[in-house]
Amino acid sequence: MPKNALSLPPRSTPLKPRRRALVIGASSGIGAALARQLAREGYALALLARRQDMLETLCKEINAASGESRAVFYVHDVREYAAVPALLQRILADLGSLDLVVYNAGVNLPAAYDFENDRLMTEVNFIGALAWLDRVAALFQQLRSGQIVGISSVAGDRGRAGNPAYTASKAALTCYLEALRNRLSRYGVHVLTVKPGFVQTDMLKQAQRPFMVISPEQAAADICKALRRRKQFLYTPARWGLIMLIIRLIPSFLFRRLRFLA
């Protein structure tokens, strides 16, 4: 694989240590906001997604704002599973190390009993996460350090009539992240599961009755705070924690009758 065309971020020195993050699905929405926030906190960044123009603009903006090369990008479709090991190796070599990996890539397509759509959602939201995070987990376990963040969704807490495959893909991701946490905590590796409510991004167009909508910047700030505190779960905004606690307790026979929730 060829070397990155952008100039690479400087390496750590003892007096200027630099944390390094990989954000998968960084071209827009929550991922882009998180990249900006991490850059402000001094992270060196590898940004991944399919849309090259968006990534390029974002990297330029971040590098201009920080006055040095802080972000580089890689064009990648998370469904190219076989490319993952070599790409991860490339990123590790370009950044010098990795302290944080965020799996944020996700799609939410209309639910119309359309197998192709449902498969795509499953592949991007879940199988891609397996392809990346299996490898990252092995890396962090080997290094005995690291933080993994998965952007799941409140939608994954219950099976919902609105979009069966989307909720199922997020439920699978949530469950997978919990299992990773249980496997990796003994190696000093931290896993954070993020469950956003409604966030003002392109994806929100799919939502039927959004409420308590927050900005992607707000979500990014919450995620960074949870990372510093090494929290295991994050609802953003936090109020969703209480809401989902109640929703999870509603028995299934009742839940399916609550049209506005299910």
Next chain:
Amino acid sequence: MDTLPPLQTLLRLSNFGRSLYAPGYTYQPVSVEEIEQIFKTARRQGLTVGLRGAGKSYNDAALNGGGIVIDLRRMNRILDWNPETGVVRLEPGVTIQQLWQHILPDGWWPPVVSGTMTTTLGGCLAMNIHGKNNFRMGTLGEHVLEFTLLLPTGLEILCGPKKNRDLFYAAIGGLGMLGVFTTITLQMKKIRSGLLQVRAWNVPNLAAHLNALEAGAPAHDYIVGWLDATARRAGLGRGQIHTADYLTEEQDPRPQHSLRVEYQTLPSTFFGLVPKSLLHYFMAPFMNNPGTRAVNTAKYLLGLTARSYRQTHAAFHFLLDYIPDWELAYGRNGLIQYQSFLPKETARDAWTEMLTLSHRRGLPSYLGVTKRHRPDEFLLSHAVDGFSLALDFKVTDRKRARLAQLLQDFDRIVLEAGGRFYFAKNSETTPQTARHFLGQEAMAKFKALKKRCDPHNLLESDLYRRVFEEDE
């Protein structure tokens, strides 16, 4: 299709001071052929290759984050030793300890050694180390008769002071960026006794300190100073001078005895009580400003009466090895060293300014060591006709940013005073600083040689990226 380096080979490597970590796919070859294979793999994978000896450099010299690291410690055979001529041929992973233990019984000692014997000769040559006798014996490179250098292209080149001269003077001190030393031939120094005559006395301030080094050097085989970097005002730069001299056969009536390896061995307990391996736990509570000031003052007061005694070579040279893992006493964030080399004319003023600045900012160094130096011909030389001062600093999260600023100010003072730096030690040297003291010409010459020896830029280290790879 080539397979990726397995994740199991990825090790979290650190610098000596444990203030920096970087993962590297680590290989431990035992032959030149294996090294060639690793270069081929690296090229196919688009990965770079860093070289590593014992990893005792204080900075990022032996780290290559996310790339391949060739750890040369298993190539550690002494290939040939001639006790008549004192010429030794060895593989690069041989340590200074292995070397002296091999040659001492025949009455020889390495002409130049570092303050620890755990270093490898390949690593020492790539940095071109100096000892406490630099003013007399020069650097290690000056005692090399020849070496073979394996280039990343697979070519092996024999170099000596008269053979491939350019490469000889650039690869020694070349930071492992031109090729791999695969065999090294060195001239050892004849000695008559396993003991040295050591003298120690205090010096009350910086002027006296530097005078003692300058005046003392011509009369002694070794000279080194301890500088109490916590002392201020009138006592600024005070410390203790140690000299050491070889003994003649007459002075040591039983050389066969003192030249035995067992005789040299460092004791395994401290004051006969504390096992050495635990000592760093006892040091840790003193590793703060008041603690160090108290310890340094006590040490200074104890040294008020001059002393003269005999000591083994190992004990004199490798004092720091008395306390295994002493770097752990510096805590979670480890330590760094800042070593500056100054011409004898400007040293006093520059170091006065630096030490004063460190006190004013509440960032005194906990250990200072001074030496007397002479210039040499190597391309990336750190040497001057003057002195060096090495300052150790504890790294803490709270002090990091201020310490970075302090060292930046130090760099400015040293450059203005015509000083130089050593790539085995300083961790924050910028490309601008390096260009300033090495000179544009030396830098360009080194890069041109690198292009010739390593056309695909396979050899890299975090140090090289930091200092030599600006705007490329």
